[in-house]
Amino acid sequence: MTENKDANQKNVSDNQEEVDLSKRQFIKTAGMTTGGIVGGILLGSFISKPFKTEKYEPASEDSHHHGSGGHNTFTEAMQFFTRIEDLLTLSAAAEIIFPEDENGPGAIALGAPYYIDKQLASPWGKNIDDYRKRPFLEGESPLNRGDTMLTGLRKLNEVSQSKYNDIFNNLEEDAQIEILKGFEAGEIEMNLVSSAGFFALLRQLTLEGCYADPLYGGNKDMEGWRMKEFPGAYMSYTDVVEVEEFVKKEPMSLSNHM
């Protein structure tokens, strides 16, 4: 098989405008007003659509036969987060880290925020397999991953408020980037964890949410792999090993092994 990027490209750009609109609109209008949140019922009605990732059609019709396929979004709800605004902040930040562009979907459309929610709800998010004995020395954080994320996301909004008088989701992209750069550089004073530590976790989880096997709830329809031309969970490449030119393969997820 050789590369056939054009077909994919077209498909992606057809969707792009629609998704872009829904995401941006949602983040700007549905979230919160300055200094407070809108009522729950209203919020709920806004959330349902833009947050569902069903808008992305798989780039190739073949993918139905290979991977997670289907479009049910029953797994797209909150396991870890309790406040919707935390998930909104996370989504906006993740989208800045891995934005939608002409190559294809960004973190939100790939389901990364839901992936992150599930990971933080897992034993890993609670650092169950880690050594947690005190004392925690200078430079070590006593917070588990879930608490690190919550602390960081709330700090993002705090910094946004103090710098721009608005929550993170409502800021222009440039301002969001600027704020995240400050966190990455460790310049933001935080309690019990460094802003650089929080940012590293956010970045790592975002990339995982875009590129993990779809079984975990991200990398929706394997679009992350398709963009990266990574074939996923193939059992064998003995057919490719000695081929000189690049061999593009339709990705395959672990669900295909069941």
Place this chain on the structure above:
Amino acid sequence: MAKKLDKVDVVTVGVGWMGGIVAAELTKAGYKVVGLDKGKEKDIKDYLHTHDEVRYPVRGEGYEKLTNETYTVRNTLEEDARPIRDKSTAVIGEGIGGGGSHWGAQTHRYYPYDFEIRSKTIEKYGEEKIPKNMTLQDWGITYDELEPYYDKFEKMAGISGEPDPNYPERSDDYPTPPLKKNRQMLLFEEAVKKMGYNPFVIPSGTLSEQYTNPDGETLNACQYCGFCGSNYCEYGAKADPVMTVIPTAKKTGNFELRTHARVIRILHENGKAVGVLYEDTRTGQEFEQPADLVVLTSYVFNNVRLLLLSEIGKPYNPENGTGVIGKNFTDHHGVTSSHGLFDNEKFNNYVSTGAYGMAITDYTGDLVDHHDLDFLHGGQIEARITGNAPVANNIVPEGTPQWGKEFKEKSLFYANRFLMIFSQKATLPYQEYYLDLDPTYTDANGDPLIRITWDYSDNDKAIHEFIQEKHVEILEEMGATHILAYPMPEHFSGGLAFQHNGGGVIMGKDPETSAVNSYLQMWDMDNLFVCGASAFPHFSCTNPTTTAAALTYRAAEGMMEFLKNGGQLVEAKSQKRLV
């Protein structure tokens, strides 16, 4: 109160490569062996569905949980050590098979120079070439003495490879042919040959074809699936104790494997080991397992820790260099790596195995003259194809941000347009770097954790500078559009990335300066053998398993000799150094 069990001939502490080899060899000879492992039972049925980047390499499914115990790290004698807390950064094998179930299976031998490094260095350059605080020692064995045991390991494991043109002829070929060369390897081969080097395909425990070893165990042919170095092999194509030596031992009917069995102490009376005390980690019930011969087979950390906790051997003192337990610890994770990006090439980077690539050894050991170099030993240079797992591999040209629009675009563009040049360097020992028991942090039972005191040395940094220049030259010759030559981190952080540590219970000829003889038998306790990279007086350029396993095959012969006739197998030689 511990429950006392019936006495057996041999008990091993840990059932990975070393424990598995000891179990296979001694049970075949008719001895009754009990293997204790604190982890879980495993077999190939557990290896299905390992094509999962998040579960295996990123979260470390195959790594030991740190909930109950870990190790601590500091860079200097003056600092407080801190525990390594995150399981995924401490790459310690879990369950039977240990690290041998998820290793990359790179299987170079060590070089003749390594085993006589002190003598050969002094012979050629004089004693002043060795820095005063570098505790360089001969191993008490020569390459020629060890060669038959290298061969034995390679045949058991079915190693695929081709000879390294720079080093002595082998007594026999590798049991299986080298892995197939892909485009990236051919590019490297062409470039380095043009530059006058001697490339060869990296020897690997991922097999190029199906193979049945002398014990009758069959391994399959590697599928180049790319989920290897941190994963179990779903195909049974990677040499693994679970696929080889453990079933060999089981078949004899003389081997009893007990999992969830965490050894707490080596029991000893009047200078003789009498058995081990262990607990069932599920119930907390303690057992005493008496044995004629106790063999520690827990690689490095737990070998050293059990000796210190059990008060066997003289603990090492870094202030004056006396004592032996904990001495000459080396960490071997400070690799030098460089990426070449190729704007006009596209490689099938997703096609790989754990140790896939080509290497040159022209800068290892003492092959180049070191008179005008400010370091000893050196490093291999390898073109390594490590797969293209998409969370971990996001290579972008220098100056590109690590997130955002430009990052996404570039990381996608270069996803299949990079290749890596990689060097593992020899790590030489220093007086102030060692292992001991941590004064603050304990395991779940209240026993102190093992503590590492270690940092990068001037020798490491000098090799890095030297070898990275060669990386850049090679990548230029290969036609890279961008070259990313990564600096070494300033200090050792304690993360392991893979499982390359050595020393702590080192071998040698002199009981004053070593803990075990060349059969890995304790000088201070005849019926206690300590197998693993803990025996390495220094760490050579490459991966430890091959050499640790060869030493263990030889040790197994020593154990049989000891069980027949008793006593010390080697006459101690004092090698008092003039200061």
